[in-house]
Amino acid sequence: MQTLTPNTDLFHAKRRHFTCSTQTSTFIPTKPLSVFPSTKTNREHLRNLENVLKTSSNSTDNFDNKVSSRQQKTLLEGLNLARLWPQMKAAVDEMSPKNLKRLQRLLSKSSERSPKNKLGSKWRELHGSNNWAGLLDPLDENLRRELVRYGEFVQAAYHAFHSDPEGSPRGVALQDGSYKVTKSLYATSSVSLPKWIDDVAPDLRWMTKQTSWVGYVAVCDDLREIRRMGRREIVIALRGTATLLEWSENFRPNLVSMPEPRPDPSDPTRPKVECGFNSLYTTGSQHARSLADSLVAEVSRLVELYAGEELSISVTGHSLGAAIALLAADDIAERVQHAPPVSVFSFGGPRVGNREFADRLETKGVKVLRVVTSQDVVTKVPGIFADNDNKNKQGQNRNNGGIREMVERNNPWAYSHVGAELRLDMKMSPYLKPNADVACCHDLEAYLHLVDGFLASNCPFRTNAKRSLRKLLDEQRSNVKVLYTGKSLRLNRGTVLDYGDVLPSPSS
Secondary structure: OEOOOOHHOOOOOOOOOOOOOOOOOOOOOOOOOOOOHHHHHHHHHHOHHHHOOOOOOOHHHHHHOOHHHHHHHHHHHHHHHHHHHHHHHHHHHHOOOHHHEEEHHHHHHHHHOOOOOOOOOHHHOOOOOOOOOOOOOOOOOHHHHHHHHHHHHHHHHHHHHHHOOOOOOOOOOOOOEEEEEEEEEOOOOOOOOOOHHHHHHHHHHHHHEEEEEEEEEEEEEOOHHHHHHHHHHEEEEEEOEEEEHHHHHHHOOOOEOHHHHHHHHOOOOEEEEHHHHHHHHHHHOOOOOHEEEEEEEHHHHHHHEEEEEEEEEEEEOHHHHHHHHHHHHHHHHHHOOOOOOEEEEEEOOOEEEEEHHHHHHHOOEEEEEEEEEEOOHHHHHOOOHHHHHOOOOOOOOOOHHHHHHHHHHOOOOOOOOEEEEEEEEEHHHHHHHHOOHHOOOOOOHHHHHHHOOOOOOOOOOOOOOOOOHHHHHHHHHHHHHHHHHHHHHHHHHHHOOOOOEEEOOOOO
16 A cells, blocks of 8 residues: 655745655555654654744753753653653664753743744735635645734733733733733623632632633734734734633523524524523623623724724634634624724634524624634534534535424524634644643643644644743643653753743643
8 A cells, every 4th residue: 555755845934835745654644643653753853852942041041051961861861762762762872962952942931933924915815815725734834823823812811811810910911012902801691609609719709700801902003013914903812711600601502593683583594602602792790891892892992093004803712712702703793883804713612603603704704714623522512413514624515405404493502613624633743642631632722832833634743843842841741742741851940830931821
């Protein structure tokens, strides 16, 4: 049987169009990819660790310069690569002190960022003007950089919330200094819990609050970045589930009709969305406006403020935030006058509504790109019937026949996914265990790690990936291969969790 071997000479960062060689390979498209197909690839991954992780401060460099060859030898012995991985013995023997020094950067606290290319008019294509046709498999390098950037906006929302879960964060630490936060966003649950729960666990009172901080609105105010991107961008970032009441809303899977000018309750083809997601988005309180009203008001203000400029609106979220992002995008397109192009970039999002809701978004021109992993169970719920499963990747017509059509339209759990999909696989990462647990498969940092290393569905993880692995090690240590979590590495980094300029991601 003929096998395929990826031609790594074609995987340069500057190349957009490429294919894998069809001469020899251990990769069979119908089977999971082998992470390390050969000793050559093993050696290549070890020698390129310095490209995965880079030190960010002079102090780290000074420390590295003081590492003696004896310490480096001890590090190698501690890893005992030959024992953990017999195929690596030859590669270990060839590792010089210089390569060992680079290996220590595996645990550095910052990553080398991919260069930002000038997007110009191409930004519309990257935001789905052609539904990302030809940009996902293989993954366009500019789109990869944009996806990682949007994921970092969501990570900033997680970090800000957990810095003060009981109140309002004092500030949001954005990694992209070109943006400023203009509005904090709050969501209110319509579910209430008995007061005695607060008395039993007063330290966890924030878990039972009906109104919680869920994200923010930010706008790019750096002229140089605006010129690079080809427009001024408004970003809406939404975190995932954190409180008990948010969890309770997640488990209200019945579909409810969306508000319409002239609703017809008897019409089974009306757009419907998950009850709990809709509740969090539309419920207000005596002390706070609903998330829907406050978001629409702020976006309307910014659109009016920057009238005459080329604008775009990007809504991004993870998990619950990905679900609310769809409701927000639909609302903005409906209620904001002269709304600019609206795009959604979601990570690990569940199904949100029925087929008619998906059609409604498409009719309004809202573009949606869902980033999912094959092992993430959250992306497969809620819903019993998923009509999108009968639709192939080329977007052929749905099955509209007979009994199934009737069941889908009348069943209160008949959900459908929305938009385009970028599907990743945890098994493609050379650093994560192939049997990673459920939490890791849904973790936002794991998503960004996979996006940064994804080339194409039939190609291995790119060896020149830029994103740091330190946060992944800190949060998903049990799911990272033993090779990268050896005792010597743990001793080398100590017990101090200094995140530096890398934000912790409590996203699992």
